[in-house]
Each structure stands twice: as C-alpha cells, then as structure tokens.
Amino acid sequence: MIVRKYWLILALLFMAPLNWAADIDSARLWPAPDNTRLVLDLSGPVEHRVFTLANPSRVVVDIDSARLDADLGALDLNDSGISRIRSGVRNGGDIRIVLDLSARLNPRSFTLRPNEQYGHRLVLDLERPPGLAMEPQERQVSKTVNDLSNQQRNIIVAIDAGHGGEDPGAIGGKGTLEKHVVMAIARELYDQLNAVKGYEPFLVRTGDYYVPLQRRRQIARQKNADLFVSIHADAFTSPQASGASVFALSSNGATSAMARYLADQENASDVIGGINGVSLEDKDEVLRSVLVDLSMTATLRSSLDVGSSILGEMRDVARMHKNTVEQAGFAVLKSPDVPSILVETGFISNPTEEANLGSRAYRRKLATAIRQGVTAWFERNPPPGTWVAWQQRNAGELRRYVVVRGDTLSAIASRNGTSVARLKEVNQLNDADIRIGQVLLIPGA
Structure with a gap:
C-alpha cells in the first residue's frame, strides 16, 4: 500500500500542469545598418538575463519560467549578423536562446509593456560598434560639382x-x-x-x-x-x-x-x-x-x-x-x-x-x-557655396539652349564663344556626351 501511494503521488506530479510565467508566442527580426533587433512577443511579463560567450561569439538569453511556442528557425537571418539561433529548456522550466554571431555585435535588452498594437515584449538589440555599421541599401553617391573654386556643392x-x-x-x-x-x-x-x-x-x-x-x-x-x-x-x-x-x-x-x-x-x-x-x-x-x-x-x-x-x-x-x-x-x-x-x-x-x-x-x-x-x-534661400547659389549669382550671364540633332559639345562651344571645359563645368557634365532635347546653360563669352 505504501509503494502504491508513492506511485500515485509521482503520477499526480507528472500530470500536474507546469505554471509558466509566460509563453513566447512569436518572434520578429529587424536588421538595420547599425544594429539588429530581435523582438519576442510574450503572453505576460518575464525575468531575463543576457550575456555573451567567446570562441565562437555567441549571445545567450535566459528567460525564467517560459515556454517557447515561436519557430525561431523560420526567421530570415540575412544581413543580421546572426548565423544561427538555437534554443532549449533548462532548469526544468526556463528557456535559453543562443544566437551564434557572424559579426561583431554588442547586446542590449529590455522589456516593453503592452500598447495598442502589441502585448508584452522582450527586445534584444545587437548593436554594431562605431565604424562597423553596414552601408544602407540606397548608398548615396555624392554629385558634388568640382568647379574652379571647388565651392559648388549640392x-x-x-x-x-x-x-x-x-x-x-x-x-x-x-x-x-x-x-x-x-x-x-x-x-x-x-x-x-x-x-x-x-x-x-x-x-x-x-x-x-x-x-x-x-x-x-x-x-x-x-x-x-x-x-x-x-x-x-x-x-x-x-x-x-x-x-x-x-x-x-x-x-x-x-x-x-x-x-x-x-x-x-x-x-x-x-x-x-x-x-x-x-x-x-x-x-x-x-x-x-x-x-x-x-x-x-x-x-x-x-x-x-x-x-x-x-x-x-x-x-x-x-x-x-x-x-x-x-x-x-x-x-x-x-x-x-x-x-x-x-x-x-x-x-x-x-x-x-x-x-x-x-x-x-x-x-x-x-x-x-x-x-x-x-x-x-x-x-x-540658397545655402552659400552650393550650385544653386552659384546659379543664382550667374543667372544674368547664362542662356538656355536646347540640343538638336547634329549638335556636339565642341560645336556649341565654338558657336557661343566659350570652351568645352566651361560648358562641362556649368552643366555638371562628366564627359562630352549630350542628347537631343537636353537643356544646356550657355555662359557668356
């Protein structure tokens, strides 16, 4: 009878539902040029800790009394600095999430209370050190004009x-x-x-x-x-x-x-x-x-x-x-x-x-x-030193000319008593190629 009683107690313990502090319902990843943000959507508030490991570089997130319902493997890791995300249960009811890093990233974490769009959240920011930020997709190429005084910026x-x-x-x-x-x-x-x-x-x-x-x-x-x-x-x-x-x-x-x-x-x-x-x-x-x-x-x-x-x-x-x-x-x-x-x-x-x-x-x-x-x-109100300011100052000395079939930059320069170099400078031309219908500014002789 005593043995049967102990078996009954053990069975009840295994059958009893675990009391999780929160479920991790979903996850979102947002790569940016200078950081990557991982957001975990939670069913309630949690306690957590974040630390790093070296050789290889990893960021570890421990979340107390939580259950992972999100599929972390479905996250798109492109351009995130993360090569792999792993997870497991520790201490019987805690969740450990390990981020294997492919880039140098410094972690910063915090929790957020519910708002109009979301419930409780755990946010992990992986910040790139100064000077190591990625170039944005729309990389800007300067179009600054190099005129004789080097003052015609955009x-x-x-x-x-x-x-x-x-x-x-x-x-x-x-x-x-x-x-x-x-x-x-x-x-x-x-x-x-x-x-x-x-x-x-x-x-x-x-x-x-x-x-x-x-x-x-x-x-x-x-x-x-x-x-x-x-x-x-x-x-x-x-x-x-x-x-x-x-x-x-x-x-x-x-x-x-x-x-x-x-x-x-x-x-x-x-x-x-x-x-x-x-x-x-x-x-x-x-x-x-x-x-x-x-x-x-x-x-x-x-x-x-x-x-x-x-x-x-x-x-x-x-x-x-x-x-x-x-x-x-x-x-x-x-x-x-x-x-x-x-x-x-x-x-x-x-x-x-x-x-x-x-x-x-x-x-x-x-x-x-x-x-x-x-x-x-x-x-x-053109800023000093810009091409727009320069154009305003020289507006009285410039004429507009529409390129027609058969025109060349050298012929236009010759007809107007100026040089090809001067035409290229005024019109921000990198070479002598022009097209029909193009409007050129013609400086005075």
Whole structure:
C-alpha cells in the first residue's frame, strides 16, 4: 500500500500542469545598418538575463519560467549578423536562446509593456560598434560639382520616413500601416529630388527597421543636411479627422489641440530608444543654453518659412487640416542647426484618406508637392557655396539652349564663344556626351 501511494503521488506530479510565467508566442527580426533587433512577443511579463560567450561569439538569453511556442528557425537571418539561433529548456522550466554571431555585435535588452498594437515584449538589440555599421541599401553617391573654386556643392536634404520595424505607426481601418505608406512617399520624394540638378537627398532609414528619434536627428547632422523633412500619416481618435498638415518645432507648446495630440503620439513612439538633448559637453551651462537658443531661433525661422512653401504646394493636392504651418514639440524636429519640418500627409484613420494614401498615384502627387515646396524655398534661400547659389549669382550671364540633332559639345562651344571645359563645368557634365532635347546653360563669352 505504501509503494502504491508513492506511485500515485509521482503520477499526480507528472500530470500536474507546469505554471509558466509566460509563453513566447512569436518572434520578429529587424536588421538595420547599425544594429539588429530581435523582438519576442510574450503572453505576460518575464525575468531575463543576457550575456555573451567567446570562441565562437555567441549571445545567450535566459528567460525564467517560459515556454517557447515561436519557430525561431523560420526567421530570415540575412544581413543580421546572426548565423544561427538555437534554443532549449533548462532548469526544468526556463528557456535559453543562443544566437551564434557572424559579426561583431554588442547586446542590449529590455522589456516593453503592452500598447495598442502589441502585448508584452522582450527586445534584444545587437548593436554594431562605431565604424562597423553596414552601408544602407540606397548608398548615396555624392554629385558634388568640382568647379574652379571647388565651392559648388549640392544642397543636402534628409528625408525621414517615420516609424519602421517594430513600430508600425498608425494603422488604418483596412489595416494600412503608416510605416509602409510614408516609406513609399519618402522613396518617391528621394527619386524626384535626386533628379534635380544641385540636390543630393538621402533616406534616414532605407528599410523596414526602427530608428530612434534622436538618432534620426544625428544622422541628418552627421551628413551635414541643409534640410530635414520627416514624413508621417497619423491617426486620431475620431475617423472624421482629416486633412494634411505641416509642422515646425514649437518651443512654447503646441498651436492647437490636434498638434499637441499628434506630438504626444509621435514622441511616445521613441520610448524604445530614449530621447536626449543636444550635447555641448565642452561648454558651461549658461553658454550652452545661449548657443542652443540662438541656433534654434534662427533654425526655427527657416523651418517655418520652408514649411509655408511646402504647405502652399500641398494645397493643390490634398485637403489641408490647417492653412498655416502648425507648431508642436515633436522630438524629431529638435535639431538646433538643421531646419526641420514634419509633414502629416493625412489621417490614416479617415477611410477616404486611407484609400488616397494607399494609391501610388496620390503618393506621387504628394511627393511632387513636397519637392516643389523644397526647391522653391532653396531657390529663394540658397545655402552659400552650393550650385544653386552659384546659379543664382550667374543667372544674368547664362542662356538656355536646347540640343538638336547634329549638335556636339565642341560645336556649341565654338558657336557661343566659350570652351568645352566651361560648358562641362556649368552643366555638371562628366564627359562630352549630350542628347537631343537636353537643356544646356550657355555662359557668356
């Protein structure tokens, strides 16, 4: 009887369900140029630890009292710096996940509470050390003109597609994701500006991955951007809210209840990366405050001006929520020395505007309006040392000529009393090849 009693107790123990703290329901991987992010979706909060092992390089994640329901082997590891992901059960009820690394990566982890799109999450960021970041897919090649004074640089425009990766942004009633819409508009704007002589745009994010708001500003400043354009398509609590908007930074609060709401929504998305102020560590507190204030004042004036130019062009394409540039405390606009604007292309929560933003033709029109607003402003305010500024100074000395059949660069130069070298310099030509219909600028004799 005693033996039978012990067997019964053991059987009950094996039959009793284990009490897991959380299930790991799914996993997502987001490779970016300077990091790779692994996100584990959880059914509840967990305790975890992360450490590294060498020879070979590995990152180990231990999760207490968890059950793995996700298929980690189905993740696409291309360009992630991870060669293989393994997992197993330890201590009877804990999960160990091992990442075999193919690149030098430094781990950083944290957990996130549920939001409107996701439940509990464990986030593992594998960061590439400074100087070892991968080149973005759209590698930017400088188009700078080498004239005799070496001063004809291009105007550099940073195009920032909001959200990305783990952060989808606003979601429309039919499931349209803001991050996909704004990326499409950003790429169209890039293509259009890249085709304009004297302009050199670049994309702040080149794929579907998350970039913290502070990092977006840093990227623009590192590339010496003359303008920062952030593109969004937000949502409101009511589907009746509609209209596009153009925003600049406000140092004294927002100009409307809607502006405050949108700023709060966008800034809240940076909880993953954190928000820090501008670093002026070698200055004392008073001087630092004065320098930032002076720079921000001048930059804000330019931001409002270029925003007005873009808003004027967008009126012909979209219904505007407000007829003036609004101001709000968007963290992404807080660069002290780069004029910055944020374009809300419409409310994805509005059924009509969701359909419009889903249309490629409509997105192209929006990008065209933004491009026209940008170039019109720079034509009035060209940065010193740029080709646009040089063209403005020499506008009275230049004539336009349309190439016809039989023309050669040497013949055109001879007829107009100039040289082939001078024609190539003025028109940014790398060689003497020209095509029928091409417009050339002809300098005076």
